[in-house]
Amino acid sequence: xxxxxxxxxxxxxxxxTVIPIIEVDSHGGHVLEPEWKRLPIGPDHILYPVVVGLxxxxxxxxxxxxxxxxxxxxxxxxxxxxxxFWPYPIIAVVMLVTVGLLAFFVQxxxxxxxxxxxxxxxxxxxxxxxxxxxxxxxxxxxxIMSLVIPPVVFVVFLLWPxxxxxxxxxxxxxxxxxxxxxxxxxxxxGAGYVIFLAIIxxxxxxxxAGPQFCLxxxxxxxxxxA
Amino acid sequence: MAIPHPREIQLAVxxxxxxxxxFTKSVDEALYQRVPNFANAFYxxxxxxxxxxxxxxxLTGILLSLYYVPDAGVIGNSPAYDSVKYIQSTAYLGWLIRxxxxxxxxxxxxxxxxxxxxxxxxxxxxxxxxxxxxxxIVMLLIILVFSLSGYLLPWDTKAYFATEVTIKIAGSAPPxxxxxxxxxILQGGAVVGPPTLQRFFTVHVFLLPALIxxxxxVHFRFIRAHGISEPM
Numbered sequence: 001x002x003x004x005x006x007x008x009x010x011x012x013x014x015x016x017t018v019i020p021i022i023e024v025d026s027h028g029g030h031v032l033e034p035e036w037k038r039l040p041i042g043p044d045h046i047l048y049p050v051v052v053g054l055x056x057x058x059x060x061x062x063x064x065x066x067x068x069x070x071x072x073x074x075x076x077x078x079x080x081x082x083x084x085f086w087p088y089p090i091i092a093v094v095m096l097v098t099v100g101l102l103a104f105f106v107q108x109x110x111x112x113x114x115x116x117x118x119x120x121x122x123x124x125x126x127x128x129x130x131x132x133x134x135x136x137x138x139x140x141x142x143x144i145m146s147l148v149i150p151p152v153v154f155v156v157f158l159l160w161p162x163x164x165x166x167x168x169x170x171x172x173x174x175x176x177x178x179x180x181x182x183x184x185x186x187x188x189x190g191a192g193y194v195i196f197l198a199i200i201x202x203x204x205x206x207x208x209a210g211p212q213f214c215l216x217x218x219x220x221x222x223x224x225x226a
Numbered sequence: 227m228a229i230p231h232p233r234e235i236q237l238a239v240x241x242x243x244x245x246x247x248x249f250t251k252s253v254d255e256a257l258y259q260r261v262p263n264f265a266n267a268f269y270x271x272x273x274x275x276x277x278x279x280x281x282x283x284x285l286t287g288i289l290l291s292l293y294y295v296p297d298a299g300v301i302g303n304s305p306a307y308d309s310v311k312y313i314q315s316t317a318y319l320g321w322l323i324r325x326x327x328x329x330x331x332x333x334x335x336x337x338x339x340x341x342x343x344x345x346x347x348x349x350x351x352x353x354x355x356x357x358x359x360x361x362x363i364v365m366l367l368i369i370l371v372f373s374l375s376g377y378l379l380p381w382d383t384k385a386y387f388a389t390e391v392t393i394k395i396a397g398s399a400p401p402x403x404x405x406x407x408x409x410x411i412l413q414g415g416a417v418v419g420p421p422t423l424q425r426f427f428t429v430h431v432f433l434l435p436a437l438i439x440x441x442x443x444v445h446f447r448f449i450r451a452h453g454i455s456e457p458m
Contacts, residue, residue, distance in 0.1 A: 033258035043240040043250055044233050055256035061446045067453030069260040077260035084261045091271060092278045096326075099282070099333060103325020110314065110321070110328055115307040116298070116386035118417060124387035127377060129335050129370070137395070146395045158363045160346075161356035182349025184458045193346060 028063060031070050033079035054081060123211070125226050132203035138223045164189065265454045269348075272341035273449075279334040280442065283372075284435060286327040293317050296427035298381055298420035306381040306423055331373060338366055350455035358448040365441050368434055375430035381423060389426070390418050 041047050058064070058080075069077045078084060103110070114120070126134050137145045156163065168180035171188065183189040206213070207226040214222035230238075243249040264270075295309040313320035342362065345351055351359035378389040397409030414421025 028255070030255065031260050032254060033260065038258055044237050046233070046236075048236065048240070051257060052253055055253040057446075058256040058259075058450060059252050061443075061450040063451075064255070064259060065451040065453065067259070068456060069262045069453065072260075072262055074260075076263050078263060078266075079258045080261050081257040084265065087271065088274050088278070091275055095275065095278055095333070096282065099326045099329040100322065102329040103322050106329070107321075107325070110325055112307065112311060112314065112380055113382040113384045115302070115304045116381045116383055117301050118386070119301075120383050120387075122383055122387050124391045125384075126388050126391070127373065128332075129373065142395075143398065143400065147399050154363075154367070158360055161351045161353070161359050164351070165353065165356075182347070182352070182458050184347040184349065190347075193343075197343075 029066060029070060030064060031074075031077070038079070039082060051081065054085065123226075128204065128208075131207040131226060132200045134226050135203040135207040135223075138220055139217060140219050262454060264457045267457075269344045270454065272337060272344055276334065276337045276341050277442070279330055279337060280438065282330050283327060283334060284439075286323050286330065287431070287435070289323045290327055291431060293320065294379065296379070296424055298423040304381050306379065310380045331376065335369060335373065338369055342366065348455065348458050355448070355452055355455060358445060358452070361441055361445050361448065365438060365445065368438050368441065372430065372434050372438075375426040375434065378423060378426045379430065386418060389422070393418060393422075 041051050125131075133150065136149075139145060164180075168189075172178075172180040180186070183193055206215070206223075209225040211224045211226065214224040217223040240250060290313060293309055293313045295305040297305040299305050299307075310324075313324050315321070345359065345362065374389075374392060378385045393409060393412050396412060397405045399405045399408055412422065412425065413419075414425050
């Protein structure tokens with residue numbers, strides 16, 4: 001506007017001469033906790049190196065993309081520090097104490113057997129997390145049960161997002177559903193997952209029942225625990 | 227010359243960094259970015275718990291490697307077995323470090339499975355997070371290989387025969403030449419012996435930690451790029 005024609009309007013004397021500009025893009029488009037609500041730990045505070053240490057982790061992980069919180073109202077969000085961060089040091093201490101107590105009180109599993117000797121006669125038994133697989137191998141031809149089915153299951157898990165995205169809507173259309181919900185709200189994928197977990201749990205329990213617990217089976221009958 | 231107050235030194239360092247990199251702005255962005263309230267639910271902590279346990283495993287693993295000798299020796303005289311025995315009974319707090327490593331590994335597997343179940347149940351693997359799901363599945367596989375390779379290291383009877391079975395299964399892959407090749411790679415000889423221990427140690431201590439750290443970095447970069455997934 002031309003300076004000669006410009007006239008101050010009513011209230012100009014009390015109005016702010018500089019209109020604050022909120023730079024939405026100054027933080028990559030992210031909504032940050034306003035400065036007046038933050039903890040008073042600035043660059044001159046003795047604890048600033050500590051918060052810099054905390055911040056280094058996300059900084060090293062690269063730029064944040066557009067997050068869900070950026071589109072949410074303030075009352076539905078909270079700042080990462082300290083509101084979201086504070087439980088993690090507590091969780092870390094609780095976990096350390098838990099494994100420490102286990103190490104102290106459950107020494108049985110830590111005791112060594114005699115040194116390895118190929119001439120020894122022993123029935124091998126894997127750790128608990130492989131027991132289901134160990135038991136599964138007994139339920140059919142070894143080649144199929146060990147080298148066909150487990151890799152296929154692994155590949156299905158690996159590609160699950162694509163299987164769900166491509167196959168899911170087709171199944172939903174056939175069922176007359178409007179959408180293909182996430183497994184937590186989906187009878188098919190939810191029940192499938194629970195059945196999968198139940199099979200693993202049953203196989204583990206079967207193995208844990210020991211070699212004296214045998215059940216009839218279509219192949220290699222009877223099949224006994226490990 | 228007057229000695230500057232530590233606060234002045236700190237301010238000078240921050241200013242120096244700020245002149246070369248938007249340091250304070252990056253720190254503010256990292257610390258004060260807003261997070262949805264639903265992310266406070268306890269089941270969103272499982273991934274963080276897995277991270278804490280992996281760090282714990284790396285730290286206790288480093289401490290154990292100070293005393294562990296990856297040499298199977300001969301029957302009746304095994305430095306590997308003796309070193310584990312030394313850690314367990316003689317080294318200062320060795321029993322505790324080994325116990326934490328052992329139980330940490332067990333709890334880690336449980337936490338990984340629970341974290342994976344949560345991701346599956348809430349559909350957090352869906353677009354645009356498919357790649358992160360795949361990275362997570364590969365990390366699960368690596369953690370299982372960690373357990374398998376670590377199981378042999380004490381070189382006791384239980385470890386020996388469990389590893390023999392594992393190698394037998396892997397070595398039965400068709401065709402026979404491929405199976406024999408896999409067995410040779412894993413075993414390093416005709417039977418499970420000193421070369422096997424050496425190989426499992428190398429994989430457990432050098433290869434897998436490097437891989438898991440790399441994949442964790444990729445996993446976190448994806449999380450940082452995508453943010454926390456929506457609830458169901």
